[in-house]
Amino acid sequence: MIGANRLAPKKHVKEMIKMKRLLQVLAILVLASAWVVAQSSAGTGSNAGSSSGSGSMSGQSGTSNSTTPGAQGTNNGTSATPGQSTNGADSAGQTGSSTSGNTGTAGTSNGAGSSSNSSDMGGGSGNGANANGNNTSGNASGNSKGGGEIAFGTFLGLAALWEVTRRKKRAVSTL
Amino acid sequence: MSATAVHNASVLTQSSRNRSQSRALAIRFTLAALAVAVSYFFRWELLRLWTSEANLRLDLLAGIHLQRISSDTVMWRGVLYRYENPCTFVDVWFGSIPLLWNLGRSVKRNALFMTAVAAGLFCFNVFRLSVSDVLFAAGLPWNLAHNVVSGISYFVVWLWIWTRLRNQQSYPPTAVPRL
Numbered sequence: 001m002i003g004a005n006r007l008a009p010k011k012h013v014k015e016m017i018k019m020k021r022l023l024q025v026l027a028i029l030v031l032a033s034a035w036v037v038a039q040s041s042a043g044t045g046s047n048a049g050s051s052s053g054s055g056s057m058s059g060q061s062g063t064s065n066s067t068t069p070g071a072q073g074t075n076n077g078t079s080a081t082p083g084q085s086t087n088g089a090d091s092a093g094q095t096g097s098s099t100s101g102n103t104g105t106a107g108t109s110n111g112a113g114s115s116s117n118s119s120d121m122g123g124g125s126g127n128g129a130n131a132n133g134n135n136t137s138g139n140a141s142g143n144s145k146g147g148g149e150i151a152f153g154t155f156l157g158l159a160a161l162w163e164v165t166r167r168k169k170r171a172v173s174t175l
Numbered sequence: 176m177s178a179t180a181v182h183n184a185s186v187l188t189q190s191s192r193n194r195s196q197s198r199a200l201a202i203r204f205t206l207a208a209l210a211v212a213v214s215y216f217f218r219w220e221l222l223r224l225w226t227s228e229a230n231l232r233l234d235l236l237a238g239i240h241l242q243r244i245s246s247d248t249v250m251w252r253g254v255l256y257r258y259e260n261p262c263t264f265v266d267v268w269f270g271s272i273p274l275l276w277n278l279g280r281s282v283k284r285n286a287l288f289m290t291a292v293a294a295g296l297f298c299f300n301v302f303r304l305s306v307s308d309v310l311f312a313a314g315l316p317w318n319l320a321h322n323v324v325s326g327i328s329y330f331v332v333w334l335w336i337w338t339r340l341r342n343q344q345s346y347p348p349t350a351v352p353r354l
Binding site: 151152155162 | 318322323325326327329330333334
Protein backbone atom coordinates (compact mmCIF):
# COMPACT_ATOMS: atom_id res chain seq x y z
CA MET A 1 0.00 0.00 0.00
CA ILE A 2 2.77 2.35 1.01
CA GLY A 3 4.81 1.24 -1.97
CA ALA A 4 1.94 1.96 -4.29
CA ASN A 5 1.53 5.39 -2.76
CA ARG A 6 5.17 6.12 -3.33
CA LEU A 7 5.06 4.96 -6.91
CA ALA A 8 2.04 6.96 -7.93
CA PRO A 9 3.50 10.44 -7.46
CA LYS A 10 6.77 9.42 -9.15
CA LYS A 11 4.83 8.32 -12.19
CA HIS A 12 2.94 11.55 -12.08
CA VAL A 13 6.12 13.59 -11.95
CA LYS A 14 7.53 11.67 -14.89
CA GLU A 15 4.40 12.39 -16.84
CA MET A 16 4.66 16.03 -15.94
CA ILE A 17 8.25 16.17 -17.17
CA LYS A 18 7.21 14.52 -20.41
CA MET A 19 4.39 17.00 -20.79
CA LYS A 20 6.71 19.90 -20.15
CA ARG A 21 9.10 18.73 -22.82
CA LEU A 22 6.26 18.25 -25.22
CA LEU A 23 5.09 21.72 -24.43
CA GLN A 24 8.51 23.16 -25.14
CA VAL A 25 8.65 21.51 -28.52
CA LEU A 26 5.10 22.64 -29.20
CA ALA A 27 5.97 26.17 -28.19
CA ILE A 28 8.90 26.31 -30.58
CA LEU A 29 6.79 24.83 -33.35
CA VAL A 30 3.92 27.26 -32.80
CA LEU A 31 6.25 30.24 -32.77
CA ALA A 32 8.17 28.98 -35.76
CA SER A 33 5.07 28.35 -37.81
CA ALA A 34 3.65 31.74 -36.90
CA TRP A 35 6.88 33.26 -37.96
CA VAL A 36 6.91 31.39 -41.26
CA VAL A 37 3.33 32.40 -41.99
CA ALA A 38 4.16 35.96 -41.11
CA GLN A 39 7.25 35.92 -43.29
CA SER A 40 5.40 34.59 -46.26
CA SER A 41 2.64 37.13 -45.86
CA ALA A 42 5.17 39.90 -45.55
CA GLY A 43 5.98 39.56 -49.21
CA THR A 44 2.47 40.11 -50.38
CA GLY A 45 1.93 42.85 -47.92
CA SER A 46 4.66 44.96 -49.37
CA ASN A 47 3.55 44.79 -52.91
CA ALA A 48 1.21 47.59 -53.59
CA GLY A 49 3.02 50.65 -54.68
CA SER A 50 6.29 49.09 -53.79
CA SER A 51 8.31 50.17 -56.70
CA SER A 52 9.82 52.85 -54.61
CA GLY A 53 13.30 51.52 -55.01
CA SER A 54 13.36 52.45 -58.61
CA GLY A 55 15.14 55.71 -58.37
CA SER A 56 17.00 55.06 -61.52
CA MET A 57 14.01 54.45 -63.65
CA SER A 58 13.80 56.72 -66.55
CA GLY A 59 10.67 57.88 -68.14
CA GLN A 60 8.16 55.17 -68.33
CA SER A 61 7.59 53.65 -65.08
CA GLY A 62 4.92 51.74 -63.39
CA THR A 63 4.20 49.54 -60.55
CA SER A 64 4.61 45.89 -60.62
CA ASN A 65 2.23 43.96 -58.51
CA SER A 66 4.09 40.79 -58.19
CA THR A 67 3.45 38.09 -55.71
CA THR A 68 4.15 34.38 -55.61
CA PRO A 69 7.51 34.11 -53.99
CA GLY A 70 9.59 31.29 -55.29
CA ALA A 71 7.31 30.34 -58.10
CA GLN A 72 9.45 29.96 -61.12
CA GLY A 73 8.53 31.73 -64.22
CA THR A 74 5.08 32.76 -63.26
CA ASN A 75 3.67 36.13 -62.70
CA ASN A 76 6.68 37.73 -61.23
CA GLY A 77 5.85 41.08 -62.52
CA THR A 78 2.67 41.94 -64.19
CA SER A 79 3.57 45.48 -64.54
CA ALA A 80 2.96 48.96 -65.58
CA THR A 81 -0.50 50.10 -65.04
CA PRO A 82 0.13 53.73 -65.73
CA GLY A 83 -1.93 55.17 -62.94
CA GLN A 84 -0.06 53.23 -60.33
CA SER A 85 3.32 54.66 -60.85
CA THR A 86 4.89 55.72 -57.63
CA ASN A 87 7.11 58.09 -59.47
CA GLY A 88 4.07 59.74 -60.79
CA ALA A 89 5.57 61.18 -63.87
CA ASP A 90 5.92 59.92 -67.36
CA SER A 91 3.84 56.90 -67.07
CA ALA A 92 1.70 57.69 -70.00
CA GLY A 93 -0.02 54.99 -71.76
CA GLN A 94 2.59 52.42 -72.35
CA THR A 95 1.63 49.35 -70.59
CA GLY A 96 3.26 46.07 -70.79
CA SER A 97 3.79 42.99 -68.86
CA SER A 98 6.88 41.30 -67.80
CA THR A 99 6.26 37.70 -67.24
CA SER A 100 9.64 36.53 -66.34
CA GLY A 101 10.21 34.34 -63.40
CA ASN A 102 13.36 33.42 -61.67
CA THR A 103 14.61 31.64 -64.69
CA GLY A 104 12.54 33.04 -67.46
CA THR A 105 13.27 35.77 -69.84
CA ALA A 106 12.09 39.22 -69.35
CA GLY A 107 9.18 40.48 -71.27
CA THR A 108 9.15 43.86 -72.79
CA SER A 109 7.73 45.81 -70.01
CA ASN A 110 7.56 49.51 -69.79
CA GLY A 111 7.16 49.40 -66.12
CA ALA A 112 9.51 48.81 -63.36
CA GLY A 113 9.46 45.32 -62.04
CA SER A 114 9.33 44.83 -58.39
CA SER A 115 9.27 41.46 -56.88
CA SER A 116 8.47 40.91 -53.30
CA ASN A 117 9.88 37.54 -52.60
CA SER A 118 10.32 36.98 -48.96
CA SER A 119 13.72 35.55 -49.59
CA ASP A 120 15.21 37.46 -52.42
CA MET A 121 12.94 40.30 -53.09
CA GLY A 122 13.95 43.50 -54.62
CA GLY A 123 12.72 46.98 -54.33
CA GLY A 124 12.41 47.50 -57.98
CA SER A 125 14.50 47.56 -61.01
CA GLY A 126 14.69 48.33 -64.60
CA ASN A 127 15.23 51.17 -66.94
CA GLY A 128 11.73 51.19 -68.11
CA ALA A 129 12.22 47.98 -69.93
CA ASN A 130 12.84 44.34 -69.28
CA ALA A 131 11.72 44.21 -65.77
CA ASN A 132 12.56 40.89 -64.38
CA GLY A 133 10.90 39.12 -61.57
CA ASN A 134 14.01 38.66 -59.58
CA ASN A 135 15.60 41.84 -60.66
CA THR A 136 18.47 40.49 -62.61
CA SER A 137 18.01 42.41 -65.77
CA GLY A 138 17.56 45.85 -64.44
CA ASN A 139 20.00 48.31 -63.11
CA ALA A 140 19.84 46.90 -59.68
CA SER A 141 19.21 43.65 -58.04
CA GLY A 142 17.66 43.44 -54.65
CA ASN A 143 17.93 41.77 -51.32
CA SER A 144 15.54 41.72 -48.48
CA LYS A 145 16.79 42.61 -45.06
CA GLY A 146 14.32 40.18 -43.64
CA GLY A 147 15.21 36.77 -42.35
CA GLY A 148 13.98 34.12 -44.74
CA GLU A 149 14.07 30.37 -44.67
CA ILE A 150 17.74 30.11 -43.86
CA ALA A 151 17.32 32.27 -40.79
CA PHE A 152 14.39 30.14 -39.77
CA GLY A 153 16.42 26.96 -40.29
CA THR A 154 19.31 28.37 -38.29
CA PHE A 155 16.97 29.31 -35.48
CA LEU A 156 15.36 25.87 -35.43
CA GLY A 157 18.74 24.13 -35.56
CA LEU A 158 20.08 26.16 -32.66
CA ALA A 159 16.89 25.60 -30.68
CA ALA A 160 17.14 21.86 -31.23
CA LEU A 161 20.80 21.85 -30.23
CA TRP A 162 19.96 23.84 -27.13
CA GLU A 163 17.19 21.43 -26.19
CA VAL A 164 19.44 18.39 -26.65
CA THR A 165 22.15 19.98 -24.51
CA ARG A 166 19.63 20.79 -21.80
CA ARG A 167 18.35 17.25 -21.78
CA LYS A 168 21.84 15.84 -21.56
CA LYS A 169 22.66 18.14 -18.67
CA ARG A 170 19.48 17.16 -16.90
CA ALA A 171 20.19 13.49 -17.41
CA VAL A 172 23.68 13.90 -15.98
CA SER A 173 22.38 15.79 -12.95
CA THR A 174 19.78 13.14 -12.15
CA LEU A 175 22.37 10.36 -12.19
CA MET B 176 3.20 6.26 7.10
CA SER B 177 2.47 9.88 7.92
CA ALA B 178 5.81 10.95 6.43
CA THR B 179 4.93 9.21 3.20
CA ALA B 180 1.55 10.89 3.16
CA VAL B 181 3.16 14.30 3.62
CA HIS B 182 5.68 13.51 0.92
CA ASN B 183 2.94 12.41 -1.44
CA ALA B 184 0.88 15.47 -0.69
CA SER B 185 3.77 17.80 -1.45
CA VAL B 186 4.55 15.98 -4.67
CA LEU B 187 0.93 16.15 -5.73
CA THR B 188 0.75 19.85 -4.89
CA GLN B 189 3.86 20.42 -6.93
CA SER B 190 2.53 18.43 -9.83
CA SER B 191 -0.74 20.34 -9.85
CA ARG B 192 1.27 23.57 -9.80
CA ASN B 193 3.33 22.28 -12.70
CA ARG B 194 0.16 21.49 -14.57
CA SER B 195 -1.20 24.98 -14.11
CA GLN B 196 2.16 26.42 -15.16
CA SER B 197 2.12 24.30 -18.29
CA ARG B 198 -1.37 25.52 -19.08
CA ALA B 199 -0.30 29.11 -18.56
CA LEU B 200 2.68 28.55 -20.83
CA ALA B 201 0.47 27.10 -23.53
CA ILE B 202 -1.78 30.15 -23.36
CA ARG B 203 1.19 32.47 -23.48
CA PHE B 204 2.62 30.78 -26.56
CA THR B 205 -0.70 30.77 -28.35
CA LEU B 206 -1.03 34.47 -27.63
CA ALA B 207 2.53 35.01 -28.80
CA ALA B 208 1.76 33.37 -32.14
CA LEU B 209 -1.34 35.52 -32.49
CA ALA B 210 0.61 38.63 -31.58
CA VAL B 211 3.22 37.89 -34.24
CA ALA B 212 0.46 37.47 -36.79
CA VAL B 213 -1.16 40.73 -35.72
CA SER B 214 2.13 42.58 -36.13
CA TYR B 215 2.02 41.74 -39.83
CA PHE B 216 -1.29 43.48 -40.31
CA PHE B 217 0.62 46.75 -40.37
CA ARG B 218 3.46 48.01 -42.50
CA TRP B 219 5.39 49.88 -39.81
CA GLU B 220 6.68 52.46 -42.29
CA LEU B 221 8.10 54.75 -39.64
CA LEU B 222 9.87 51.93 -37.86
CA ARG B 223 11.33 50.79 -41.17
CA LEU B 224 12.62 54.29 -41.75
CA TRP B 225 14.12 54.51 -38.27
CA THR B 226 15.70 51.09 -38.55
CA SER B 227 17.16 51.77 -41.96
CA GLU B 228 18.43 55.16 -40.85
CA ALA B 229 20.08 53.76 -37.74
CA ASN B 230 21.54 50.91 -39.75
CA LEU B 231 22.77 53.36 -42.36
CA ARG B 232 24.50 55.49 -39.75
CA LEU B 233 26.04 52.57 -37.92
CA ASP B 234 27.28 51.16 -41.21
CA LEU B 235 28.84 54.50 -41.94
CA LEU B 236 30.93 54.13 -38.80
CA ALA B 237 32.06 50.77 -40.10
CA GLY B 238 33.01 52.33 -43.41
CA ILE B 239 30.07 51.02 -45.39
CA HIS B 240 28.30 53.74 -47.30
CA LEU B 241 24.69 52.84 -47.90
CA GLN B 242 22.72 55.13 -50.14
CA ARG B 243 19.14 55.88 -49.23
CA ILE B 244 16.70 55.34 -52.07
CA SER B 245 13.41 55.55 -50.24
CA SER B 246 12.11 55.39 -46.71
CA ASP B 247 12.69 51.66 -46.51
CA THR B 248 15.14 50.98 -49.30
CA VAL B 249 18.86 51.52 -49.45
CA MET B 250 21.41 50.77 -52.10
CA TRP B 251 24.91 49.48 -51.73
CA ARG B 252 27.22 48.83 -54.67
CA GLY B 253 24.32 48.84 -57.07
CA VAL B 254 22.25 46.40 -55.07
CA LEU B 255 18.98 47.36 -53.49
CA TYR B 256 18.16 46.36 -49.94
CA ARG B 257 14.66 46.59 -48.63
CA TYR B 258 13.68 46.77 -44.99
CA GLU B 259 10.63 44.67 -44.32
CA ASN B 260 8.74 43.95 -41.14
CA PRO B 261 11.10 41.19 -39.93
CA CYS B 262 14.03 43.58 -40.39
CA THR B 263 12.59 45.83 -37.73
CA PHE B 264 12.12 43.05 -35.16
CA VAL B 265 8.59 44.30 -34.69
CA ASP B 266 7.34 40.72 -34.94
CA VAL B 267 9.77 39.65 -32.24
CA TRP B 268 8.59 42.41 -29.94
CA PHE B 269 4.94 41.60 -30.50
CA GLY B 270 5.59 37.92 -29.89
CA SER B 271 7.48 38.67 -26.72
CA ILE B 272 4.65 40.63 -25.08
CA PRO B 273 2.61 37.60 -23.96
CA LEU B 274 5.77 35.79 -22.95
CA LEU B 275 7.29 38.59 -20.93
CA TRP B 276 4.14 40.01 -19.38
CA ASN B 277 4.41 39.57 -15.63
CA LEU B 278 1.02 38.96 -14.08
CA GLY B 279 2.36 39.88 -10.67
CA ARG B 280 3.14 43.39 -11.76
CA SER B 281 0.94 46.33 -12.57
CA VAL B 282 -0.01 47.23 -16.14
CA LYS B 283 2.05 50.39 -15.86
CA ARG B 284 5.19 48.54 -14.82
CA ASN B 285 4.67 45.97 -17.55
CA ALA B 286 4.16 48.72 -20.11
CA LEU B 287 7.34 50.42 -18.96
CA PHE B 288 9.22 47.16 -19.15
CA MET B 289 7.93 46.44 -22.65
CA THR B 290 9.00 49.92 -23.73
CA ALA B 291 12.47 49.18 -22.44
CA VAL B 292 12.39 45.85 -24.27
CA ALA B 293 11.38 47.66 -27.46
CA ALA B 294 14.31 50.03 -27.11
CA GLY B 295 16.66 47.17 -26.39
CA LEU B 296 15.40 45.12 -29.31
CA PHE B 297 15.72 48.11 -31.62
CA CYS B 298 19.37 48.58 -30.67
CA PHE B 299 20.08 44.87 -30.88
CA ASN B 300 18.39 44.66 -34.26
CA VAL B 301 20.33 47.57 -35.71
CA PHE B 302 23.51 46.03 -34.36
CA ARG B 303 22.81 42.65 -35.98
CA LEU B 304 21.92 44.35 -39.29
CA SER B 305 25.20 46.21 -39.24
CA VAL B 306 27.12 43.09 -38.27
CA SER B 307 25.62 41.28 -41.22
CA ASP B 308 26.44 44.22 -43.48
CA VAL B 309 30.04 44.20 -42.32
CA LEU B 310 30.28 40.45 -42.88
CA PHE B 311 28.73 40.83 -46.31
CA ALA B 312 31.14 43.63 -47.15
CA ALA B 313 33.98 41.38 -46.04
CA GLY B 314 33.01 38.94 -48.76
CA LEU B 315 30.70 36.46 -47.09
CA PRO B 316 27.70 35.34 -49.13
CA TRP B 317 24.42 37.07 -48.32
CA ASN B 318 22.82 33.92 -46.96
CA LEU B 319 25.59 33.43 -44.48
CA ALA B 320 26.19 37.06 -43.63
CA HIS B 321 22.59 38.05 -43.24
CA ASN B 322 20.24 35.10 -42.97
CA VAL B 323 22.33 32.94 -40.68
CA VAL B 324 23.13 35.96 -38.51
CA SER B 325 19.39 36.67 -38.39
CA GLY B 326 18.70 33.13 -37.23
CA ILE B 327 21.32 33.42 -34.51
CA SER B 328 19.85 36.74 -33.42
CA TYR B 329 16.37 35.27 -33.18
CA PHE B 330 17.77 32.45 -31.11
CA VAL B 331 19.59 34.84 -28.75
CA VAL B 332 16.34 36.74 -28.18
CA TRP B 333 14.50 33.46 -27.67
CA LEU B 334 17.03 32.37 -25.05
CA TRP B 335 16.64 35.62 -23.18
CA ILE B 336 12.85 35.41 -23.25
CA TRP B 337 12.88 31.78 -22.17
CA THR B 338 15.24 32.49 -19.26
CA ARG B 339 13.01 35.32 -18.06
CA LEU B 340 9.95 33.17 -18.43
CA ARG B 341 11.52 30.41 -16.38
CA ASN B 342 12.58 32.86 -13.69
CA GLN B 343 9.10 34.29 -13.65
CA GLN B 344 7.61 30.85 -13.13
CA SER B 345 10.02 30.08 -10.32
CA TYR B 346 8.49 32.98 -8.45
CA PRO B 347 4.76 32.69 -9.04
CA PRO B 348 2.79 35.90 -9.07
CA THR B 349 1.28 37.24 -5.92
CA ALA B 350 -2.41 36.64 -5.38
CA VAL B 351 -3.36 40.26 -5.84
CA PRO B 352 -1.57 42.15 -8.57
CA ARG B 353 0.00 45.36 -7.42
CA LEU B 354 -1.48 48.46 -8.94
